[in-house]
Amino acid sequence: MRQKIVHVTEALGGGVLHCVVLLANRQAAAGDDVVVLHSVRKDTPLNATLNKLFDPRVRRRVVEMQTAIGVRDLSSLGRLFVELFRERPDIVHLHSSKAAALGRIATRLLGLSGCTIYSPHGFAFLKEDTSALKAKLFLLIERTLHAMGGHIVACSKSEWRYARMLLSNPQRTSLVENAVKLDDFGADTTRQTREQVVVCTSARVTYQKAPWRFTQLAQRLARASNVRAVWYGDGEAEAIDRWIDREVVELSGWIAAPELRRALQQCDIFVLPSLWEGMPIALIEAQAAGLPAVASRIVGNRDVIVHGVTGFLASNDAELEHYTRRLIDDPQLRERMGTAAAKHALARFDDARLFRSYVGIYRRLLSPVHAHHSPALTRALSTEVLK
The missing domain is CATH 3.40.50.2000 (Glycogen Phosphorylase B;)
Structure with missing residues (x-):
């Protein structure tokens, strides 16, 4: 089944860039329609470099998102809402804290929470460059956003344990470890x-x-x-x-x-x-x-x-x-x-394993959505997930 997948990230550098490129390119090669919405920061590679990294079938657009919390978040939320409304994706995959915050609000407004995934790549409340008070605030924000809907996919067992221990709906969490080619x-x-x-x-x-x-x-x-x-x-x-x-x-x-x-x-x-x-x-x-x-x-x-x-x-x-x-x-x-x-x-840490794991999670999220349209499709998806 060909899916439209939209990746959203405020950070497009370092490990996040690696994971988004790995996953988006695999998905595009498998025949999915893949879009990457991202902001540009100091650590974001030049556009020419990004063009070399991403499969040419992956479409990219810039949606400015600021790392710090501020008034500009409202315009970023509005732009993200418009982009997601225009694309009408089957899956929304959020990466990094700010994209996850804005993305979960936008998908809730659009009724897409059930097919939204968030990969933290390191929870903001675990960072050591913030005060204890700010860390508690980040945890409160994370709990509130998680309660709104969406599925968290941790990139390590330790991160997954924190998600299950600290968030209100641990059943909406999964583990897919990072990988490399x-x-x-x-x-x-x-x-x-x-x-x-x-x-x-x-x-x-x-x-x-x-x-x-x-x-x-x-x-x-x-x-x-x-x-x-x-x-x-x-x-x-x-x-x-x-x-x-x-x-x-x-x-x-x-x-x-x-x-x-x-x-x-x-x-x-x-x-x-x-x-x-x-x-x-x-x-x-x-x-x-x-x-x-x-x-x-x-x-x-x-x-x-x-x-x-x-x-x-x-x-x-x-x-x-x-x-x-x-x-x-x-x-x-x-x-x-x-x-x-x-x-x-x-x-x-094989990248093929990472791709297969996400295929299973995407399909588990999609199967309830499509169940009333095609019983045969639902049975096929269930069989694939159980393999």
């Missing part, structure tokens, strides 16, 4: 012995990623001549100047996904000291590339790393340094964990 990674993850051990990370230089923690780690490791620290990514000049010590951390600048994956093959250890995550694509890619990882013990990270098997989870800076040094000093441990990481990622 695993055919971009080779089966051979063995690494040649080099004079220098390369410790790397991959992210935009933002507060969320705690770049000062990576810099401090690099500064402590700099005393060892056999260690090199690399940050793959870019960021605002102010953030880079404030948090990155260029004398001990090599900053690559913006790097395309294929180039990044080749670069990961030349590294030895991946470090991700984030303050909060949904389920980080960068960490999944590093594991798929056969890199043992050391990451902060938070939502998302702990859903990717098998502690002591594919890497280590650190509760503080001291543990971050301890586990990193342990991997630096033990090449056999690096190789063993790297091999386990690649096998684990290849078995678990």
Whole structure:
């Protein structure tokens, strides 16, 4: 059955962009009519880059949405309402907090709540850059919006547990873990012995990623001549100047996904000291590339790393340094964990699985809508979901 699917996101960069591109392109290739409504922020790639990332059959339109709550939200809501009314979608898939807020109000007004999905990619009330009072406000807003309707699809088991524990209708929640195109990674993850051990990370230089923690780690490791620290990514000049010590951390600048994956093959250890995550694509890619990882013990990270098997989870800076040094000093441990990481990622984070999971959720939402039109179609959909 050909469906019209509208993806709505305020954020079209980083992990959200990765997931939207992966899903929208798969859907378009399967014959669905796919539309992406998005705003443009500082981390949004140029239009020419987006055109290369998205399948040409995916239609994109800009609907400006501000991250901060304000009066402009009313005009954004109005524009989104008009776009959804014009498209008359079978499924509305919302990504990121602001799009989810405006989208759930608009779909409620249009009577589309029953076919609306929200993928948080990290709940706003779990962010560490807000006060406790603001976090409580975000949780209250999330509970209110969820009560209005729609289905939440968490991207990690930890995020799913929070949704079921904190929201009023836990039965309207599901889990579909993030994924990557695993055919971009080779089966051979063995690494040649080099004079220098390369410790790397991959992210935009933002507060969320705690770049000062990576810099401090690099500064402590700099005393060892056999260690090199690399940050793959870019960021605002102010953030880079404030948090990155260029004398001990090599900053690559913006790097395309294929180039990044080749670069990961030349590294030895991946470090991700984030303050909060949904389920980080960068960490999944590093594991798929056969890199043992050391990451902060938070939502998302702990859903990717098998502690002591594919890497280590650190509760503080001291543990971050301890586990990193342990991997630096033990090449056999690096190789063993790297091999386990690649096998684990290849078995678990396939993009085909992500696509099939969403097909099942979409069809479960659609089947009650179409039941009175075609009993035969309803039986076919039910059979497909049970496979």
